[in-house]
Amino acid sequence: MPTGFRPPLALILLVGASLPAIGDDAPPAPGALKAPPADEFVVIPLRVHILSSGDLKDVDCALTDADIARVLGKANGIWHQAGVHWGLESLVREPAARQGRFKAAMDAGPADKLGVFRLLIPEDSRSDEGVDVYYIHKFSVNGVYLGNRVAFVQETAQLRPVPGGIDEPLPRVTAHELGHSLGLPHRQDVTNLLASGTTGTTLNEAEVARARDRARAMPGSLPVPHLRKKAEEAVVRGDHPEARRLRTWLAEIPGEGAADARKRLDALLPEAEKPGEPKPGSP
Numbered sequence: 001m002p003t004g005f006r007p008p009l010a011l012i013l014l015v016g017a018s019l020p021a022i023g024d025d026a027p028p029a030p031g032a033l034k035a036p037p038a039d040e041f042v043v044i045p046l047r048v049h050i051l052s053s054g055d056l057k058d059v060d061c062a063l064t065d066a067d068i069a070r071v072l073g074k075a076n077g078i079w080h081q082a083g084v085h086w087g088l089e090s091l092v093r094e095p096a097a098r099q100g101r102f103k104a105a106m107d108a109g110p111a112d113k114l115g116v117f118r119l120l121i122p123e124d125s126r127s128d129e130g131v132d133v134y135y136i137h138k139f140s141v142n143g144v145y146l147g148n149r150v151a152f153v154q155e156t157a158q159l160r161p162v163p164g165g166i167d168e169p170l171p172r173v174t175a176h177e178l179g180h181s182l183g184l185p186h187r188q189d190v191t192n193l194l195a196s197g198t199t200g201t202t203l204n205e206a207e208v209a210r211a212r213d214r215a216r217a218m219p220g221s222l223p224v225p226h227l228r229k230k231a232e233e234a235v236v237r238g239d240h241p242e243a244r245r246l247r248t249w250l251a252e253i254p255g256e257g258a259a260d261a262r263k264r265l266d267a268l269l270p271e272a273e274k275p276g277e278p279k280p281g282s283p
């Protein structure tokens with residue numbers, strides 16, 4: 001658990017449970033920059049919120065744990081060219097907040113409709129580190145970065161395909177909004193990540209430099225050598241959930257250290273979670 005963060009009980013339970021393993025990276029897109037060595041990566045905690053609503057169909061999001069794992073795996077495949085890794089800190093399923101006020105504000109007329117979505121954010125589950133991404137069913141844009149380390153993404157995102165673009169909208173929209181959280185403005189070159197509404201995923205050298213600067217300044221972000229040290233410290237003091245989370249992030253970073261990080265992670269997993277080891281007495 002990052003220093004200074006005091007989660008509500010429900011969140012502790014969620015964080016303590018095993019998080020979905022993030023899927024494998026997609027191969028780098030044509031024109032993508034080469035990822036730096038693992039030791040140069042910066043890891044940023046990402047808290048994913050799946051908002052639900054019984055009344056507001058456009059808010060109620062149906063994404064599964066497997067969807068989130070796949071989407072973040074691909075979004076990280078995009079961001080690895082910048083040496084930035086988004087580590088899933090927790091996955092929170094929760095009802096949207098202030099639904100009545102939200103509906104009234106949406107019905108009231110053509111005000112700042114995207115700002116109104118801030119109403120839906122449950123205050124207790126906000127992270128004070130990294131970025132919070134909220135998934136909803138549908139709104140007037142694919143995604144929006146609302147400032148203050150908060151982004152919204154619609155699960156029904158649609159994009160205009162471009163040569164070399166990614167095969168699925170959601171990881172690209174997520175990665176695009178995360179780009180805004182790292183200070184990147186739009187750049188309408190069609191095949192790049194910060195173009196509006198396309199499947200493009202590339203970043204140029206200037207964007208990488210700017211994003212990395214902002215990543216290092218993001219509250220809760222950690223350079224890989226520091227992350228490794230923190231993981232070992234968590235092992236020593238017996239904080240296995242924390243050790244497991246940090247070693248999971250290390251194992252997701254491409255490069256020479258990944259296999260070693262995976263081995264260290266496996267050493268922490270309870271027997272039941274280890275792949276390929278049949279439990280005694282199981283059919």
Ligand SMILES: [Zn+2]
Nearest residue numbers: 176180186196
């Ligand atoms: Zn944008």
